[in-house]
Each structure stands twice: as structure tokens, then as C-alpha cells.
Amino acid sequence: QRQGLFLTDNHPTVTFAELGLREEIQQAIADAGYVHPTPIQAQAIPVVLDGKDVVGIAQTGTGKTAGFTLPMLHRLAAGRARARMPRSLILSPTRELATQISASFETYGKHLNLTMALLIGGVGMGDQEKLLEKGVDVLIATPGRLLDWFDRGKILMTSVEMFVIDEADRMLDMGFIPDVERIFQLMTKRGQTLLFSATMPKEVRRLADKFLNSPVEIEVARPSTRAEKVVDVVVPISAVERRVAVDRLLDIEKISNAIIFCNRKRDVSMVNKFLQRQGRNAQDIHGDLDQSQRQATLDAFKAGKVDYLVATDVAARGLDIVDLPAVINLDVPYHPDDYVHRIGRTGRAGKEGRAFTLADRKSVM
Ligand code: AMP
Numbered sequence: 001q002r003q004g005l006f007l008t009d010n011h012p013t014v015t016f017a018e019l020g021l022r023e024e025i026q027q028a029i030a031d032a033g034y035v036h037p038t039p040i041q042a043q044a045i046p047v048v049l050d051g052k053d054v055v056g057i058a059q060t061g062t063g064k065t066a067g068f069t070l071p072m073l074h075r076l077a078a079g080r081a082r083a084r085m086p087r088s089l090i091l092s093p094t095r096e097l098a099t100q101i102s103a104s105f106e107t108y109g110k111h112l113n114l115t116m117a118l119l120i121g122g123v124g125m126g127d128q129e130k131l132l133e134k135g136v137d138v139l140i141a142t143p144g145r146l147l148d149w150f151d152r153g154k155i156l157m158t159s160v161e162m163f164v165i166d167e168a169d170r171m172l173d174m175g176f177i178p179d180v181e182r183i184f185q186l187m188t189k190r191g192q193t194l195l196f197s198a199t200m201p202k203e204v205r206r207l208a209d210k211f212l213n214s215p216v217e218i219e220v221a222r223p224s225t226r227a228e229k230v231v232d233v234v235v236p237i238s239a240v241e242r243r244v245a246v247d248r249l250l251d252i253e254k255i256s257n258a259i260i261f262c263n264r265k266r267d268v269s270m271v272n273k274f275l276q277r278q279g280r281n282a283q284d285i286h287g288d289l290d291q292s293q294r295q296a297t298l299d300a301f302k303a304g305k306v307d308y309l310v311a312t313d314v315a316a317r318g319l320d321i322v323d324l325p326a327v328i329n330l331d332v333p334y335h336p337d338d339y340v341h342r343i344g345r346t347g348r349a350g351k352e353g354r355a356f357t358l359a360d361r362k363s364v365m
Contacts, residue, residue: 024077025070025108040062053194054195056197064196065166073108073112076138082159083134084154086155088163088164091183094170101140116137117131143179160189161189163190165207167196233354234356255354258324260328261327265288268310271284297309325346
């Protein structure tokens with residue numbers, strides 16, 4: 001898995017095979033080594049296959065490109081292009097993104113017989129012109145370049161059935177919205193529109209309201225980013241020694257204040273009792289305590305009346321503690337996102353933080 005790819009939202013269990021994509025596309029996905037769709041893919045692919053309009057709120061790193069290229073390939077595989085009349089159009093604010101999108105079409109469309117052209121600055125235009133003249137299934141372009149070609153009579157937009165606007169918020173930042181509106185108006189046969197944007201400023205919302213037809217709105221959380229000033233330390237240890245290890249770690253590393261995260265509730269109370277027996281000022285929070293008890297403990301911790309808080313992920317969610325010097329993970333969290341949430345408790349507001357993770361020797365080696 002690539003770093004930064006956000007696969008854990010809803011922990012999707014659906015496989016690509018279950019999404020109903022053509023055999024040739026499934027083969028290309030398998031060749032790329034992907035088994036599970038990302039959350040945006042799992043949500044967008046069935047809706048796009050259904051022919052519906054989509055507003056997708058997702059940023060790069062979520063797998064959004066395959067979220068639209070896969071179902072587009074599936075739908076386009078059924079027909080043929082005519083001279084100078086592209087069947088689908090993907091608008092990208094920058095040439096870099098346009099190039100990435102074309103690479104994605106190449107990867108996933110390699111077992112299909114579809115044609116593609118790329119209209120961006122800097123690409124040898126002669127080749128692209130020949131392709132366009134013959135007719136392409138997929139045209140990927142930046143707005144200015146596309147309109148330039150249109151104005152010179154080299155493309156007709158009337159056969160575009162599927163239209164994708166990628167990174168609409170960046171289009172807005174770059175002043176392309178008027179161009180995009182003009183392009184919308186040229187596509188008189190447009191049957192399906194997909195709009196992707198990392199954020200939804202009101203101008204982008206207005207564009208969607210004006211041109212999209214009852215779009216299905218799909219939103220995925222931002223890929224997790226970690227606090228910058230956190231030092232991570234993995235402490236290899238065998239399972240039986242963990243509570244002793246925590247206790248020693250507090251001394252050795254001179255940790256006067258910390259949250260100690262555990263994957264399991266029973267570990268929470270076990271570690272808490274152990275630390276208390278060592279004379280430490282510790283308290284625990286977990287799902288079995290009622291809300292008022294948890295709140296009282298949190299308040300005491302925040303006020304500095306408790307030094308060590310032993311907690312499960314759920315109990316600690318939304319806990320806004322600024323300036324916590326350290327976080328200790330009794331075990332490796334089940335999901336990468338929990339790790340990011342946990343260590344997000346330290347190193348806040350530009351302060352240095354430390355995150356210690358006790359890991360079984362087996363999982364460290
Ligand atoms: P994107 O958000 O579209 O820029 O995609 C981010 C990266 O994730 C790309 O490099 C893709 O190759 C990769 N990717 C896309 N879909 C999947 C998937 N289902 N599983 C694993 N990696 C993927």
C-alpha cells in the first residue's frame with residue numbers, strides 16, 4: 001500500500017470483483033495489485049455505473065482518480081468514437097494532474113481498445129491532433145487549451161456524454177470557473193457529470209447546482225496527516241512484560257504526564273491498577289464507565305490533578321488536550337488511523353511530542 005492512501009474509512013470489505021466492472025477492467029486492477037476499493041471508489045463506482053451525476057468531496061491520495069476512470073472505462077467500452085467528437089471529457093486544472101489521469105486510463109484500460117488524447121501545454125500537439133481527428137473515447141485537457149482548440153475548429157463538443165471536472169476548487173483558485181462554465185454550455189448531449197473537489201467553496205457549489213442533475217454526493221474524510229513534531233519510538237517487548245515496561249518507561253524517559261492507550265478494555269483497568277500500585281497518580285477511562293465518570297476523570301487530567309490517563313481509543317476520541325508531552329501505546333493499534341489519532345494528542349501547537357509504542361517482538365522483527 002502506498003503511503004498516504006486512505007483505505008481505512010469504514011474499513012471496506014467489498015472487493016473489486018463485487019462492483020460489477022467488466023472482466024478486462026478487473027484484470028487490469030488485479031495486474032496493478034489492488035484487491036479492495038478505497039472508500040471513495042467503493043462509493044463512487046456503483047453510482048457512476050448507474051449513470052448518475054456525482055459530487056465527490058475528496059482530495060488526492062484517496063484513490064479518487066480510479067474512482068472515476070474505472071466506471072468510465074466500463075461505460076465507454078460499449079461504444080465507438082467518431083471523428084473529432086470525443087465521447088468523454090476530463091478537465092484538470094494543471095498539466096501534471098492531467099498527465100496522472102491519462103496514466104490511470106492507460107493502466108486500467110490496457111485490456112480495452114479505447115483511444116485517448118491529452119490536450120495540455122507542452123505535449124507534442126501533432127500527435128494529439130491526429131488522434132482527435134480520428135476520434136477519441138477519452139479526452140483529458142486543461143480548460144484553456146481545450147477552448148483554444150475548440151475555437152480553432154479542431155474539436156466538436158456535441159458528442160461528449162460523460163464529463164468530469166477534477167479538483168474543482170483548484171479550478172476556482174486558478175480563475176478557470178468562467179472557462180468551465182463555457183465548456184459546460186458547449187456539451188449539448190452531456191448525459192453524466194462528475195465533479196470532484198477537495199473542498200466545497202460556494203462558487204464550486206453553485207457550479208454543481210447549476211449544471212449537475214440531482215447529483216449523488218459522496219464525501220470521504222481527509223487522509224490522515226500526522227503531527228509534525230512527534231518523535232516515534234518503538235519499544236520491542238514481549239506481551240507479558242508490558243505493564244512493567246510502561247512503568248519503567250515512565251521513569252527512564254522521565255515522563256511526568258501522558259496518555260497510555262490500550263486496544264482492549266481489560267488492559268486499561270489492568271495497567272491502571274498496576275500503575276496505582278506503584279504509587280503513580282493514574283486514572284482510567286473506557287466505554288464501561290458512564291459519561292459523568294469519564295468526564296470527571298478527563299477534567300481532572302486536563303487540570304493536572306491526574307498524571308497518567310489510561311484509555312481506549314473510543315474513550316479518548318475528541319479529547320482536546322493541548323501540550324501533552326507523550327503518548328504511550330501499550331500495543332500497536334489495530335488500524336493505522338487510530339495510530340494517527342493517538343499520536344495527535346502530543347506534539348500539538350508546534351510543541352515537541354513523543355510517542356512510544358510497545359510492540360511484540362514478533363511484530364517488530
Ligand atoms: P489518487 O487519490 O487518485 O491520486 O490515488 C492515489 C494512489 O493510490 C495512486 O497512486 C493509485 O495508484 C493508488 N490506488 C488507487 N486505488 C487503489 C486501491 N484500490 N488500492 C491501492 N492503491 C490504490
